[in-house]
C-alpha cells in the first residue's frame with residue numbers, strides 16, 4: 001500500500017527550499033509482516049510492523065524497536081569562536097534568547113523539517129537525544145493510529161543507569177505523544193520527519209585552554225564547523241605594524257586549529273567568518289574594513305599553508321536584533337548532506353550517559369553498556385567515532401592508543417577546564433608556576449575525578465607528569481602536574497642573544513605539540529634532571545643535579561631558545577637528543593606536514609644573520625672564536641639531526657612569486673639593477689623581462705647562497721634581512737615595500 005500523502009523527508013533528502021519527492025525506499029509502507037525484510041533492514045520502512053493501533057509501547061517494546069531500527073541524523077558541532085569581546089556573545093544571545101556568560105558555554109539545538117527547517121533550543125543533552133529517538137517515527141498520525149506509551153515499566157536492564165534512562169525516555173515520549181493525541185499545539189512535530197539534526201554549539205574564546213584541548217582532536221571532529229567572529233570595530237593598535245595587527249595572534253592560532261574540521265568531505269570549507277560592526281559606519285566603510293580583514297586573514301593563511309577554509313565572510317550588525325543567526329542556521333542545516341544512519345539504541349545510550357555522575361568512563365565499561373543496548377562491536381566502534389565527531393563524547397583512544405578513557409560529558413569537562421585554567425576564581429599558585437599538585441587537582445575537579453582530569457590533559461600533551469613532593473609544602477604525593485599553558489602571567493620577551501636558537505619550519509600547521517611539555521617529558525627521563533619553577537609563560541627551566549647546570553628553554557612560536565649554563569657537553573647532548581625525540585613524536589602524528597628543524601646562533605656582529613650549527617663555514621671570524629658554542633658543535637656532530645628532519649628552508653615557491661611581483665611593481669630598471677648589484681652581486685640582464693629576471697635571481701640566491709651548508713637554503717628571515725639592508729638607502733616608497741615584504745615573509 002502506498003502512502004497517499006507525499007511529504008518531504010529532508011533528513012534523508014536535503015532539499016529544504018521546495019517540495020520534494022520522497023525516494024521510494026523512504027516512503028511509508030504498511031503491510032503484512034511477511035512482506036517486510038527482517039532485522040535492521042526494515043529500517044528503511046517507516047512503520048512498525050509489530051504494532052497495531054492502540055498498541056502500548058512499553059520498555060520491552062521500545063527496546064526491541066531500538067534494536068531493530070536505524071535513525072538518520074545530522075550530527076553537527078558548531079564551534080563559535082572569537083576574542084573575548086567579539087560579537088559572538090550577541091550572536092548566541094540572538095539564537096538562544098538568553099544571556100550568554102563569559103568563558104566557555106555549551107548549547108543544544110534540534111532541527112527538523114517538514115516544509116522548512118524548524119529549529120528549537122533544547123535545554124539538556126539527554127533531552128536532545130530523547131527528541132532524537134522520538135524523531136524516528138514511532139507513531140504514524142495521519143493514519144489515525146496512535147500508540148499508548150506506558151510509563152510504568154519493569155527494570156529490563158542489568159544496569160541501573162539504563163533503567164533510569166528508559167524510564168525518562170518513556171516519560172518523554174508520553175508527554176509529547178499525549179500532546180499530539182490531544183491535538184494540542186506542538187512545539188515539535190516529529191511524527192513524519194524520521195530523523196533530526198542534533199546540533200551542539202560551543203562558545204569558545206580563542207587562545208584559551210579549551211581551544212588548546214580541542215586541537216588534540218583535530219581530524220576527529222569531522223562533523224564540526226567553525227563560526228569565527230571578527231570584530232571590525234576593534235581599533236587598529238598600530239598602523240605601523242600593519243592593519244588589524246591585533247588579529248595576528250588569534251588568527252595564527254585559529255588557522256593552526258583549522259584542522260579541527262579539516263579533511264571532511266561534507267564541509268570542504270569549514271569556517272564561516274562573521275565580521276561584526278556597530279552599524280555606525282557606512283556600507284562602503286564596512287566593505288573596505290571587511291576587505292582589509294580578509295586580506296589579513298589570507299596573508300596569515302598563506303604563511304601557514306592553510307587554504308580553502310573560509311566558506312564565506314558575512315557582515316553582522318551587533319546592534320540589530322533579529323533572526324539573522326537562526327535563519328543562517330536553518331540554511332546551514334539545509335545544506336548539510338552529512339547524514340548518518342545509526343541504530344536508535346545509540347541515541348538511547350548517549351542519553352543514558354547523562355545520568356552518570358562522573359565525566360569519565362573506562363572504554364570497557366562503556367562497551368558493556370553498549371552490549372546491553374544490543375549494540376555489537378562494530379556498532380560500538382561507530383558509536384565512539386560518530387559521537388566524538390561532533391563533540392558529544394571524547395574517545396581519548398582515538399588520539400592516544402594507550403588510553404582507555406572516554407569523556408562522557410564533554411560539555412562539563414570543557415566548562416571545568418575553562419573555569420579552572422582560563423578564568424580561575426582567585427590567584428592560585430598554578431597560575432604562576434604551572435605546577436598543579438594532586439591536592440589542587442582534587443580541589444578543582446573533585447576528589448574522585450581530579451587525577452583523571454589531569455591525566456587526560458597529559459594524554460593530549462598539555463601537561464607533563466613530574467615527580468611531586470617538592471613544589472608545595474603540604475604535598476606528599478608522588479607525582480604532580482606541570483601545565484605550562486596554565487600560567488597566564490607574563491611572557492619572557494627579552495631575547496637572549498647568547499642562547500642557541502632552534503629554527504622550526506612553522507609553515508605547516510604542526511604546532512600540535514606543546515614543546516615545553518614534550519621537552520620536559522624527554523629531559524626528565526634522565527635521573528639528574530629536575531624541573532624548576534618558572535613564572536614566565538613561555539619558559540621551562542631544568543636543573544641538572546649532577547653538575548648544577550641550568551637548562552633554559554624559551555618558546556617563541558617559530559623559534560625556540562635553549563641555553564645550557566654553565567656549558568656542559570653531556571647535557572647539551574641530552575638537549576639535542578630530546579629534540580630528536582620530539583621530532584619523532586611530531587612525525588608520528590601523520591598528516592601534519594613535514595616537520596624540520598635546525599640549530600643556529602645569532603651572529604655577534606649582525607643580529608639579523610644566523611649561523612647554522614654545527615658547521616656553517618660562513619661562520620665569521622668573530623663567531624668562530626667563541627668557545628661557548630663548541631659543546632653544541634660537538635654534540636651536533638656526534639648526534640646529527642636525522643636527514644628527514646633537516647631544515648632546508650621555510651621559503652615556499654609561492655613566497656618567491658609574491659616577492660617577485662611586488663618588487664617588479666615597485667621598482668624601475670635602475671632600482672632593480674641596484675638591487676641586483678648590492679644584494680646579490682649580480683648583473684641585471686636587460687634582455688629578459690623584469691619579472692623573469694627577478695624570479696631567476698631570487699631562486700638562484702635562495703638555493704645557492706647557503707650551498708656551503710649541506711642541503712640548505714636561505715630562510716625567510718635571511719631574505720628579509722637582505723632586502724632590509726638594501727632598502728635603508730632607498731626612497732620611502734621602497735622602504736614601505738620592504739616593510740610589507742617583511743610582514744609577508746617573516
Ligand SMILES: [Zn+2]
Nearest residue numbers: 126165168351
Ligand atoms: Zn535519561
Ligand SMILES: [Zn+2]
Nearest residue numbers: 603604620623
Ligand atoms: Zn658571526
